[in-house]
Amino acid sequence: MSGQLLINEPLSRHTSWRVGGPADRYYEPAGRDDLVDFVRGLPQSEPILWIGLGSNLLVRDGGVRGTVIALHGALEELQRHGDAGIHAEAGVHCARMAKYATGEGLAGAGFFAGIPGTVGGALAMNAGAHGGETWNHVHEVEVLYRDGRSAWLPRSEFRYGYRHVEWPQGMVGFLAARFGFTPDTTGTAAQDMKQWLAKRKATQPVGKPSAGSTFRNPPGDHAARLIESCGLKGLRLGGAQVSELHANFIITDEGALAADVEALIAQVRGVVREKTGIELIPEVRVVGEVA
Structure with missing residues (x-):
């Protein structure tokens, strides 16, 4: 093992809300082979939590039992694949992939610039922004099993919807994905992405500790409006x-x-439910134990 293993590591240091209790074990692999060896060596009963940039995640103040594996900084291979495809490992920042794809003359990837996380996280929740969704562009994904085996699986092996993905039985995480886009025949992809980012900066609290959008948009409406x-x-x-x-x-x-955030989420849901009859569904994942 050549990665870094930390014991009782505060997850407030690794989440975008900057809150959260300690992980029993927190591991940053040195690379792909190191990650595979580490996972293979874990007890079968050991809980695993994968994180990238720690966005879209609320870790409770009591922390996380088991092992947290942080991929950002380790699995960062990014390259062209075929005529209009991109190969990206799970630790690649979504904004980096968007800029790379646009620079390669591909259209349709710009929305990834509005996702404040990594490719692995985007795959896990079908993240989206500006009307685009991750799995609409997935061709195949490389997955990891508990015994250290890996395999490439086609998109058809997964069931997905709005901010939701169901994994095949036995896999424990994503290693990489291959995405398909279209040639930028109009030459406007880069400008479109710049306009989206400018709008994001003007309308969202960029630079403040947050986890991105807190709630899913209800059908035909927007959580923010409600x-x-x-x-x-x-x-x-x-x-x-x-x-x-x-x-x-x-x-x-x-x-x-974290208790402040969770209580505020509950209060917002309660007020919106009472006044509008609509049940807001959190987009963020809540993990860990109450302190």
Whole structure:
């Protein structure tokens, strides 16, 4: 094992909300082979949590039992694949892939620039932005099994929908994916991406600790509109606050607790349910134990 293994590592150091208790074990692999060897050596009963940039994730203050594996910084291979495809490992930042694909003269990848996470995380939840979704562009994925085996599986082996993916039995995580896009025949892909990023900067609390969109958009509506219509912009509980810039973002202050964020999520859901009859579904994944 040549990666870095830390014991009782605070996950507040590795999540975009900057909250969260310790992981029993926190592992940063040195590379692909190191990762495979490490997973193969874990007990079959050992829980594994994969993280990339720690976005779209709320770790409770009691921390995570088992092993957390952080891929960002390890699995970062990114290259052209075929005529209009991209091969990206799971630790690649989505924004980096968007810029690379656009620079290669491909259209349809720009929305990845609006996803604040890694390719592995985008695959796990079918992340999307600006009307695009990850799995609409997947051709095949490389997956890892508990015994260290890996295999390339076609998209047809997975069931997916809006912010939801069902994995085949036995796999424990994603190693890489091959995506298909289209040639940028109009020469506008780069400019379109720049416009999306400018809009994101103007309408979202970029630079503030958040996890991206907190709730999924209900069919035919937007979570942000519903939250704002209920007068919840700026609502604060402890160190967590509904952003005054974008109502579907919860931001945190220094010293915030995961319990503050979770309580605020529950309160927003309750008020929106009471006033509109609509049940907001969290987009963020909540893991770990209550302190």
